[in-house]
Amino acid sequence: MAALSLLALASLALAQTSLDSFFPPASLVGFPGPTPTGNEPYEVATGPAAPAQTGYFPLVRFRPSDQPANGTYDPFAVSFGNLSPALSLPPTTFSPAFANSSALIPPQCSLSQVHLLHRHGARYPTSGSAPASFGVKVANSTGTFNATGPLAFLNTWQYGLGAEILTPFGREQLFDLGVSFRVKYGHLLDTFGNGTLPVFRTTSEDRMLKSALNFAAGFFGIPYEDQYHQSIIIEAVGFNNTLAPYETCTNGNNANGAAGTTAANAWVSVYLAAAAERLTALSGGLPITAADAYAMQQLCAYEINSLGYSDFCPLFTQDEFRAFEYSFDLSFWYSNFFGAPITAAQGIGYVQELVARLTQTPIATHNSTTNSTLDNSAVTFPLTQPIYVDASHDTVISAILVALNFTSLAATGPLPTTHIPPNRAFIVSQVAPFGTQLVGQVLNCTSPSGTGPAQSYIRWLLNDASVPLTNVPGCAPDPYGRCPTDTWVSAMKTRIQQVSFARDCLANYTIPDIIGANITDGRPPATAVFH
Structure with a gap:
């Protein structure tokens, strides 16, 4: 039977090959017509208003059981937590000071570099859920x-x-994200050196890889294979991977997480x-x-x-x-955000990579989830790109936000398990929905008068809303969420020194009551008992 099956398979493959000859690829058909390329778009600098993701076509909006036909409640925006589709957030989501902020480049500024960390698109449930x-x-x-x-x-x-x-909608989300990112930041492609192709990163998990490829199809167009390099980092136990750090964080997989x-x-x-x-x-x-x-x-x-x-x-x-x-919100707060003892350590490897990119300095010490093989190579981990794109998971992005010390998102924690607190600062659907995007814009800005030398600033947008950086020493209040890049990088170097992957992720400790421990910094509390 095995021989017959192999023979049948061989016959089927031969028949398919024969059929394929009737459908030659475009490269053999020829006759493509005119193919001139236009200028690269740069919507964040040239647009009169910031583009926004406001819809979720072709999903059908439903009405909860108590909503009238003319009700305005939108369950997609405020009901599904990390299972929500990513939507652009209002500018004041994380601070009322950002009423006039948007994804557009601030006045008297030009963009020199952009960093994108995004989640995969909508997926089917995890196995056994x-x-x-x-x-x-x-x-x-x-x-x-x-x-x-x-x-x-x-x-x-x-x-x-x-x-x-990925679901079909999940594929669409990432394709659309690629298109929108090209429209916003395509101009930066012109600043790559001659013959230099971008390197984008993802993990090996199927939904991660397919998300990255759908993003590439949207960003570069088809065929995209010869327009960039896709770095695929193994996501499995025993492999260091800043985009899947839980695989090597022991305490993230026991009672501490x-x-x-x-x-x-x-x-x-x-x-x-x-x-x-x-x-x-x-x-x-x-x-x-x-x-x-x-x-x-x-x-x-x-x-x-x-x-x-x-x-x-x-x-x-x-x-x-x-x-x-x-x-x-509860699940994430106590396992994947500021209320968990292992999250700062899980996210700190990405912060090390970010500092390396911003300073164009290779990582000297690999003491977290950084991959010493891939990160030490200028081929797989270049340090001079104007565009960086990394694909990851919701729980990883939330851990990275903790490692980046975005403390405004923790302002109203810890969260009670008996009622919903009013005006909470942390809402998962804002932070880690399907297709979420964290964007770091590196800017060169002059004074309002346009005089004096330009200074480098960095600011962060989470689903198009500016994230406050005023907790960083030296970062003054700014209507666009900017902080001098050197100041911010210095603070991140300090943060890296403060967070111990070996202690937080690998040490043997117990916490009698994590929920009652009032953790707000993503690290083991004073009540942790080390063995």
Whole structure:
């Protein structure tokens, strides 16, 4: 049978090869017509207004169960946490001082360099997650229940989502991000040296690589393969990778990194107790727990991102979706943000790489997640590019924000597990949605009068909103979020010295109560017991 199978496969391959001859590539067909290239776009300098990501076509907007037909509540923007699609944030999201700030280059400034750190696009659920488990529960109960009302669809519903890889919408997100980044910053391509191609980085995980390639297709156009170099860093246990640092951070994979799950579960039992009773009353014999209701809310988000619409979405109220969003805030705060003891260490390797790029100085000491093989090579880790693009995960980007010491995002933490605090500074859908982008603009700016030498500044935009840097010594309040580059780099060098990967990620310690420890700096607290 094995021989026959191999023979059949060989015959199929031969037939396919024969068919391929009827469809020659464009390079053989020829006749491309005129192909002149125009000037590179530079929208952040030439546009009258900043471009903004405001839509999520072709996903279908739904109405929560208590929203009238003319309601204005947008669940995509404020309901799905890290499962939300990235949207441009209002300029005052992180500070009221930035009312006139945007992605546009500030007056009297020119752009010399841009750094992009982005998340992959929308994906299917991770393997073995709650949505898949709920699908098994429903399948095993088929014929034993008869749901009614808005839950009647469950009688014939079958779980049909993939796992891990990008959804069609996720591919679109990254293609669109590539196009928008070219329109904003394409002018910088003209400043690459003759014959020098950009090096962009991603990890080896399928959704990461496909995100990077879809970005490249949008940024460079097709074919993109000969227009840049794609560095693919192995994402697996035992490989140093600043874009996937959890693989080598031992404490990120034990109880020291698991408090977020505990916090989120505690909140789920609070806010979904009534929903579980309501849904059980409609299920016709299928008991629905609070954990099941939480899985159904996740199915709403995942099916929307995968299939465009979900019947699970109209089952929940606006308040329940707001609470759903907060569950992700809790999970991230205590496992992946300032409230976790391992996040500064997980993100510090990327900060070391960033300082190397900004100072054009190779990394001298590899004492974190930096890869001494790749980062020590001018081929795989160039230090003079005007454009850098790195693809990573939501939990990694949040850890990098901690390592960068963006303390304004931690101003209202720690987060309670019993209620949603008003005016919280940390909201996951703002920080790490699908396709999120953190952009560092390096600027040369003169005084308002245009006299005197230009000075180098850096500023950071998170989904198009400026992030305050006033916590950095020497960084004065600025309406555009700028800080002198030398001042900021000096602060990051200090930050690198303060954060110990060996201690925070690898040392054997326990924290009796991480949630109650009031951690706000992403490092082990004084209550940590080292063994």
